[in-house]
Amino acid sequence: MKRTQLIAISLVMLSLNFLPFNLEKEPVYDKKEFFDPALYQLNSIDKLTAHIDSVAAQNNILPASVKYTVLTESVIKKRFYHGFSHYGLQQNWIAAVSEKIIGHGLSSIVNPRDIIRYPYAACSQQALVMVDVLKRKGLSYRTVGFPHHYAIEYLINGKWYYFDPDMEPAIPDSCRLETQWGCLADNLKKYYDTGRFSDLDWKFGKSLSVTLGKVNAVLAPNATLFQTDTHYLSKILWIFPMVAAFYPHKRSLKKVV
Numbered sequence: 001m002k003r004t005q006l007i008a009i010s011l012v013m014l015s016l017n018f019l020p021f022n023l024e025k026e027p028v029y030d031k032k033e034f035f036d037p038a039l040y041q042l043n044s045i046d047k048l049t050a051h052i053d054s055v056a057a058q059n060n061i062l063p064a065s066v067k068y069t070v071l072t073e074s075v076i077k078k079r080f081y082h083g084f085s086h087y088g089l090q091q092n093w094i095a096a097v098s099e100k101i102i103g104h105g106l107s108s109i110v111n112p113r114d115i116i117r118y119p120y121a122a123c124s125q126q127a128l129v130m131v132d133v134l135k136r137k138g139l140s141y142r143t144v145g146f147p148h149h150y151a152i153e154y155l156i157n158g159k160w161y162y163f164d165p166d167m168e169p170a171i172p173d174s175c176r177l178e179t180q181w182g183c184l185a186d187n188l189k190k191y192y193d194t195g196r197f198s199d200l201d202w203k204f205g206k207s208l209s210v211t212l213g214k215v216n217a218v219l220a221p222n223a224t225l226f227q228t229d230t231h232y233l234s235k236i237l238w239i240f241p242m243v244a245a246f247y248p249h250k251r252s253l254k255k256v257v
Helices: 003-016 037-041 045-058 066-079 091-101 125-134 198-202 219-236 237-248
Strands: 141-148 149-156 158-162
Touching: 003 091, 037 066, 045 066, 045 125, 066 125, 066 141, 066 149, 066 158, 091 125, 125 149, 125 219
Parallel strands: none
Antiparallel strands: 141 149, 149 158
């Protein structure tokens, strides 16, 4: 490959790190969720946790209690509206381009510290943020998987409680207990707004048991590894064709007879 071609490739790779564009369409707020734009100022996990702690203190709510966990869910469901947040070119152009070409959610953010920078997040992303907050309170967790949805359970005082900040079910605290709904998806449907979610049977399935994750398992490990590696690679990949362009190649010597 010619030197000019290598330099051009290098400069294109470098320039992608400075383009403030997202290749994915930004989700639109449907005006039906409990989204509160004023909470967008809570743009870090530390700020979000401090806000929750402040509200809890004002209402005499103990950390790591059922009420504290319900409060955390309430704040998170108001902090976000539904829709996947993705890395743009400036943040991670390799993930962004890979998502566009291959798909598979490669640019869908799994780092809670990056998710919190957006006003919108999907079900798995809101659960990731909630887990990151409540891990600081020492609560154990596990995922609750449906055919096309993702929620979370927390172990509080020796009992598992169900939470879903994304789809915002109107569920009494006592009914969150796993012993009340028995790990059957159909038993949860009555708490969801069918006016908003006419596709509950598609999301939850019919007559199915949920899939429970391992307790305190690392969430989205493969996506985390991919996005972490490509984040750094996006910043340095341009160096390699540039080095190749100026690397002194030895010319083959003709034999002198």
